[in-house]
Amino acid sequence: MSSRQERQRPPQQRSHIAKIAARLMAEDGIASAALAKRKAARSLGLPDSAAMPDDAEVEAELRTYQQLFQEDEQEARRMQLLGIAARLMTSVQRFNPYLSGSVLDGTAGRYAEIDIQLFTDSAKDVEIFLLNERISYRHSAPRTDRAEAVLTLFIDGVVANLVVYPRDDERVSFKTRDGRIRERARLAKVLKLLAGNGISAA
CATH class of the missing domain: 1.10.10 (Arc Repressor Mutant, subunit A)
Known part of the structure; x- marks a missing residue:
């Protein structure tokens, strides 16, 4: 050669x-x-x-x-996941939720999971809230040392991960494995994405 x-x-x-x-x-x-x-x-x-x-x-x-x-399938799936994410973010609003991952960045496919970052004083507060609301969940392994816990829910046949961080980490810009700033969005932006496609999160 x-x-x-x-x-x-x-x-x-x-x-x-x-x-x-x-x-x-x-x-x-x-x-x-x-x-x-x-x-x-x-x-x-x-x-x-x-x-x-x-x-x-x-x-x-x-x-x-x-x-x-997969254009039509992928877009329909993403809108479905955005709608579920918006409803879940509304219910956990007290824990400062942000949507992240493939559902936000537009690459969510047929097997995608919803990733929502929460910032609060204690992961136990989130667990108590879920128990009081009779929302079933299980613990999953955190993907980063910064996360206090990952609580995985199953909603409408979709996996949603609540990744709980310390409250002070809300000011931190998380990065991807290759050094890019990891995008995240508050509920208002998620609702705007849905509205732009003529979809209500209700």
């Missing part, structure tokens, strides 16, 4: 991995870009040490895949 081909292979390899990872996320419901990239690399016979695309590259390929093959 020529030196020029050697120089070209990593970018081509990264692009190929990103495309396969995006398809795995869209079709198989893999939520983690890191896991999807590892599976994509292995499907190509590459080691985990292979040159990997960053999460932004995978997200771009995921958007492209959804637009090409």
